[in-house]
Structure formats: structure tokens, C-alpha cells
Amino acid sequence: MKTCGEVLVELLDGYGIDTVFGIPGVHTVELYRGLDNCKLRHVTPRHEQGAGFMADGFFRSSGRVAACFIITGPGMTNIVTAMGQALADSIPMLVISSVNHTYKLAMGHGELHELPNQRNLISGVSRFSHTLMRPDELPELLARAFAIFNCDRPGPVHIEIPIDVITAKANHIDIKIPSRPYAPSASAAAIEAAIELLKTAKRPLIIVGGGAVNASDELIGVAEKLDSPVVNTVNAKGVIPYSHPLAIGGSPSSTIVRDEIRDADVVLAVGTEFGETDFDYFYLGGTVRNGKLIRVDIDSAQLTRNQKADVAICSDATLALQMLQQRMSDNFGKDTDGVGRAKNMRVLLKESRNSGYESFFSVIRSALPDVIIAGDSTQPVYYAWQHYETEFPRAYFHSASGFGTLGYAIPSAIGAKLANPSRPVIGLIGDGAVQFTAGELASAAELGVPVIFLVWNNHGYGEIKRAMINGNLPQIGVDIHTPDFLGLGKAMGCESVRAQNLGQLETELQLASTRQGPSLIEVRQEDFADGYV
């Protein structure tokens, strides 16, 4: 007999899922029945929050979806934060959990791990949350999840399976994967309207967001034909390589870029929500725009939020850009001086760089040229947000924007390394945030993955301390006792060293990249940068 749990594993395999993160519990053991003779790799974090962040880093760095197997109740409440971070940044993730027996659901009998209504709780951090009542509906549900991942605004999906359904007989289930829906493309009329506007543009500007992370070629094509500078949100770093003459780099929050957004006569925004964390993280006031706006987004509702579009195109970013590109001649954009404007902005942005942080990242780049950085919310990350530039997408991401949580970088970097075994991966994290998820250092050691944890130690919650000082507030709860990070790393099974200057940092990064297992490198803020960004 095949159980629903075993069929689930077969279906996941059919969808190309190769990694699942989870901590087994009495309620999920039956999901593990099929796991020994299949291609799925199971990875055990030390907390379900770690499972979620690992799946998140796995996807951001590779574009491949991972699954999580989570117990009902506390397992799910533990993973909520990671799902929240993924939802805020439109990161797909398949969360499969158990739930109590079908006949006990919502009865409130005081079952182990009982929640009155788990789905209500999870709905707020997922694209959908569904209870599987019979094995028969499983293929349809998974098809729905993957339809959202591939051709809708992605985000975490939660499927909860009652314990009695996990073990239900499922021999009859057809495990053939249905054809996947094609992503929606733009209407000809919308493209026509956009082209008409773009034709008039003398000072166009392209803003690219995370929704266009797979559309590098098309985006570069449109930018070149339009001769328009391109600015990116954090989730779109590298979609246009920084070395490209039309790349501005920086962030839409930089004053220089904000001014350009204000003065551009036509803005083409592709796959960005115009969110505050990307467009106004210095709280200078909302985005000001005097020109026209063309927006491309796969989520129709998103096209109405934050900024009013003159032409709103509901479409997959790649397809819309392809269509635009086809409608543009090679010298479509005339006298727009895209290259010149981009260069000016690049120069101005570079002048605003802080030399301490700049050298710090230069060393990282030179030691590990094809590095992937998973950042947390810490001082150098705020700096990297604006000033760390990449040549490829999916090479830099962090938790400081969007949901803005702490403790993300350690598990996320582990996930990224698992997805990219041949590339160096750094988890860049503050001393405060390390203490949110330090247990995952042990997961990295157990996995034997050579991931590098770069701990930025300024002895406390630096960002909040600064806010308290600025607000004339008492400094309470910010100068926290921090562990000895080298001792902690070693106890957890990571090679652990402190780098006290740039030279040591370079050496240690290179050494770490040749090891078989994880490394922790502690850097003290006072050794590398004075004051704040």
C-alpha cells in the first residue's frame, strides 16, 4: 500500500523539488516513510524558523523552490516569521504541515499541538493555506501551488494534512504532473500605449524590482533601445550588471536617484511595489514624480498601490519586456543621454560612499569574486543596500527590507550554499541578530557545508541604540550581553576566527572558501568603520 505521505514525496519529486527542510515530530513521521528511497534531500535545522529561512535562501540564490515539512502547532508558529519575510519579498516556498485528525479539527479538545484554527493564523503569511481532506485532492493542490510559483505573484504556500489523511491509502492517485500554465503576457493595447509614451520620452528612467529577477536579457535590451538609465531595488541587484553603462546602481532611496525619479519624464517600473523600504528608507517623504509612469506587474492589485500608473500593464515581466523590445527600433530612444546620466549618477553615488565600509566590501569582492551574500539587518547591510553592486542577479539579498526580521542570514546562507555548492556564500549578520538563530550554526556543521558566517560585532543592537540616542530616549535593552562568538562558533563545529583588519579578512575569507565545513569570522565594527553609515 502507498500512503498519501508517500505519494506526496513522489509528486514533489515530479515537480523537481530536490530539497526539503524540516524537523520531524510525532505528527509528521509518516511524511518520512517514503524519504529514504527517493531523490529528495532532507535537511534538519535546529528550529523551524531556520527551515523557512533556509528554503528562502535556497530560492533567492537559485530560483529553485524548496519544501518544508513542519509539525502542526508550534512548528507552524515557529516558521511564521520566515513565511512573512518570504511573502513580503514574493519568494515561493512550499510548506507542508501536519494537522490534527480530520474529525478533531476545531473541536478544541486539547489535543497535542492543537491550534483552534491553524489556517487562519497562516493565511496572513501565505498566498494560500489549505487543508487537504482526502488524498485525491493532493495533485490538484500542488498544481495550484506551482501555478502560483510560476505564473502569478509568488509567495509561500501552506498545505496542511490531517494525520489520518497522511496515512490514508493513496495507490490510486495519478502522479503524472499536469502541464503548467503559461505566465500571462501583456495585452497588445497596453504595450501600444506604453510605446506611445516611451516615444515621447526625453528623460526616461527604468526602475527594476524583484519581479524582474529572471528578465535580465530583456531588461537590458529595452534599456539599450530606450537608452535609459536603470535603477534597481534590492531584490533586483545585478539584473542589469553594474558594469553595464546604463546601470546606476545605488538604491531608489538615495537622494540622487530620488531626484532623478522626480525629474524623469517617463518612468518604466518593472516588477516593483514602490515599497517604502526600497524607496524611502531614510524617511525623507514619499516618492515624488513629475513625469508619466508605466508599470509592469504580474499582480493586478499591485498596479494600483503606492504610485498611480499612466499605463498599467499586468504581465509577467519577461514577456512584457520582450514585447516592448520587439516594438522598439534600435535607435528608439534619441537624445535621452542615458549613458551620460547613468554615469553622472554613478559618480555621485560613489562620492557618497563611506570608505570604511567600501574597503570592507572591496575585500570581500576581491577574495571571493563570485560570492553570494545573504545579509541580515546590520550596519554593513544597510551600507550594501545602497552601495554593494553585483554583476548577476541572485547574488545579494537581505532581510533588512520588506518584513525586516533578524536572524535571517545564518539559515538563509546555509540554504543558498546548499543550492549553489560551487559558489562561496557569506551570511553577513550582526551580533544581535546572530542570537536570534545561533542554533543553525550547528546545522551547518552537521551538513558539512563550507558556508561563511561573517559576524559584524558592535556589541549590541546598534541600529536601535542609535534611534534611541537620536530620539532623546533612554538606552534600554540595547547594550546586550553577547557571547564569545569564536567560542560559540567552535562549540557549534565551525572554524572560528577573528579578523582585525582588511588583510586578515581577505586571508580568512580565502581560507574559509577552501574548507570542507562552515567558518565563522568575527569582525568588530571598531576595526573597520567608525560610526554609522
Place this chain on the structure above:
Amino acid sequence: MSKSCGEALMHLLEAYGVTTVFGIPGEHTLELYRGIEKSNVRAITPRNEQGASFMADGYARVTGEPGVCTIITGPGVTNAATGIGQAYADSIPMLVISSANDSPSLGKGWGRLHETSDLCAITRPITAFSTMVHDPSEVPELIAQAFTVFRSGRPRPVHIAIPIDVMEMPVADNWQPYKTPALPIPGKDAIDEAASTLAQCESSVIMVGGGAQHASNEVVRLAECLNVGVIASNAGKGIVSDDHVLSLGGGVISPAVQNYLAKAEVVLAIGTELGEADSFIYDLPVNGKVIRIDIDPARFSDAFPASIAILGDSQSACTQLLAALENQDIRTRSQNTKAELKQVRIQQNTDYTDVERQHIRLLDALRDELADDAVVMGDIAQLVYTGTAAFKARLPKTWFYPAGFGTLGCALPDAIGAKLARPEKTVVALVGDGGFMFTVNELATAVEEGLSIPIIIWHNHSYAMIRDGMVKRGIPEIGVNPVAPDFIKLADAFGCPGFNVSSEDEFRTVFRAACEHQGPSLIIATENDDWLT
């Protein structure tokens, strides 16, 4: 002088008797900290908001007063969800004050920092109520409603979310607490019917749960008056001393105890859900007539419908029952209950497995070292399951095993909360090697606060409970044997002593030292070590 809403709220909480709040400051909660400075409330900073809610839970469990969390919106709340869920499952009073994004942005999906589509919807399934404040003037009433839940009914967590713009608004009034109503008193008819039923039956048994924590004397007197055995739920352990001749200890795992329960003609259930998680038994063998005393009317119609339902405060119910029984001829009185219970206990002792006997070796030594009023916080670990039946708790609120939600990693932060509330008592945490890793970071909090907490780790290099389940079901052992860190080095990195113990004498010596130490200590007992077998 006018205060900000956040500041005024802190003063109001102080007037309700709040002395301690648990939270990690963020830019969205700064106004609360302004209030903290100007009040006598102390702020404790955990290392993850999950720690905040567990600490608040531990604080509430030993005091009966609400534990208070002050946390940021979004990830702060989702991190706290698990501790809130635990408090919900076990009817523990907890007040969660969080920030929320500024009012105009709520529900708009603008992509604000820490944004959720509907913050209160996430916590609604794990709270008595969860409300967004619109105007400061609502705050005093909402806090009064919360304290009514805590003091006048079935206690449960309450979440009040305050948008940052509201938090900063000036308030003129000097907010004062409302008078909260006393617990409702049961009606006389139900009491009389119960009294005559209990008096006339041939056999009865008392099941006591967390709802009778404050009614210890009354329950003991009732048991003595009826001359019947008492079985404690996981939450009711210690209400009647485990050394009392009429006590059968906690849990119903032992077949001997199950048989005793099954035979009873009348079951008097006082403040217990009779749920799976209370007893570890899926179908509790209750064959007799059920009399239930509960503060929550919904309980009377659950899996064990009440033949006689006594709605109201358990303490008052017991007092009234005693009075009503005074002139009755009680048949169970003349029976040889004590001898019968003695037999049950002897049988119970032969039911233990090898590993459980190892646990008992340690638990007996621990009991011997502890004063009667010492507090033991148990995690979800095999050592603790055994302790439920085998550890001799002598007073209420001294043995805690939050079995309802059953979440790993609760014991250390719960112990921190308990120790802060009751610094004069010895507070011990019992954890497994797996569960400990979920909240290992909170060692830093305990060090920072100088809290003397011996933490006893039962080391079996495994999520043993789940591994055993897999083995039993013929499922491959995947994800259940996580590699543990070097606990001694780990302790050292956090700045606390750590010991491997290899004899009972050594355990005792080390334990005494740990009680003297002004900070946490790790004591590691390894399964199958000679001294335990």
C-alpha cells in the same frame, strides 16, 4: 504634563501591578521605552521575541499574574507566536503589546517595513482577543478588558496592537485601572446535585488540572473528605502533593492508573480539559458519570460531556462542595482507598522502561536536592515525560510541563521568566539535547540578568521521542539524530559554567554549585552513562 500614548500605557500597566516587561526594542516601540524609564517597570531583553513570550509565560505560570511582552510589529509578533500559542493552550494570562505600522498604511499593502496584511488576524487564533487601537482614548478600556480576561474568566493571552502614529499621540488624562470583577461563583443547585452524587456513589476519582492551581487546599480537603484518589493532569501536578496518600501523581500513562480511572463510577474533573495533551492518552478511559468544574462553559460539552456541570471558580466550587458534603453520609469514606492506591502505585512503578529508570535515577537525586517550593520547568523531552509521573511535586506551581502546545525550547526561557518573578526560589530547567537548541540563545539573557538557573540537559544525541516513533513504525531514521554541539564549550562561550556529570555524587555537587552561581549553569547527563544504568 502630557505624555505620549506609549508612555501613558506603561504607567497604566504599572498601576495594574505590572513590574516586568519582556521585549526587544525596535524603532517602532521606542515610545514604550520612554515610558519604561519613567516608571518602575523593568525591561528584560530576550534574544528572540520567542524568548519574550516564553518568559512572559513562565512569569505568569508561577505568579498567576499576566506576563507582559512589548514587541515590534511584523516579525516581532510572528516570532512571539509560539509562546503565545503555548499560553493559549494552557490558559495562561499574557498581555502582548505590539506596535503596528502607522494607521494610514494599515491594510493597504504598501510594502512598509515589517508590514503584514492584517496583524491581528495572525494572533486572533491564539488569543482571547486581538485588537488594533485607533485612538489613544481606547487604550484604558482595552487594557481593562484584557485584565478582565486574566482575572475574571478563563485566562488567555491578549494582543493589543498600537500603530506608531497612535503610540506617539499626546494624552492628557491620567489613566487609571478599572476594577476587575471577581471570578464567578457556582450556583447552589449544581453543587447540591454534585454533592449527593459524590456521597452516594460506590467509587469516584478526582482529576485535577491547571484550573485548580489556586485551589490546592480545597482540592486536598475534598479528596480527604471523599477518601478517593486524585490524578493530576500535566498542568495539575502538585496541586495535591505527589506524596499524599491519595495522590496517583501526574498523567495517566501507566495502565495501573488507567484501570483505576476506568473503574470509577463518578469522575470529578476540576479545571481540566481532559484532553489528549493533559494525559498522553488519546481516549481517556472514563466510564463513570462526569462531574465537571470549569470556568469555561464550552468545556461541559466537549469529548467528555458533563452530567453535572459546575460553572465557576474551582476554589469556590470546592469550598461549597465541602460544605454541602458536611452532613452527608459518604459511602466512599469507609472504603480502603489507601490500600488500593498503594497497590496502584506499586504497579505503576513496575511499568517503567529501562530508560525511564535512568530518568528516575536523576529525578530522585534532583528531588532530594530541592526544597519543596523549588520550581522545575520542563521541556518536551523524555526526561520530563517520565517526571510527570515519577517526580514528586509537593506544592502547586512547582512542576511545569507545557504539554498542550508541546513546543520545544520552552523550558529555558520559561525558567528565566519564573526566576525573575520568584528570585528567592530555586528554579531549574529540564531539557533534552534537541529542544535546548531551539532557544539556546536565551542563555545570554540569563547571564545578562545574573539569574541562577541550573539547566539539566538529558543528552541522548537524538530527538529520541521522534526517533523511537519512527523505529516503531518502520520509518527510516531521517532527521532525528542531529549532531549536538559541544555543550561545555557552548556554555563557556555564553559565559556560564558547564559540567558533564558521571556519578550521582558529582551531579549533586555540581547542582549545589549551580544553585550558588549567580547565572545559569549547564549540567549534562548522558543517557546510558554508568551512573544512570
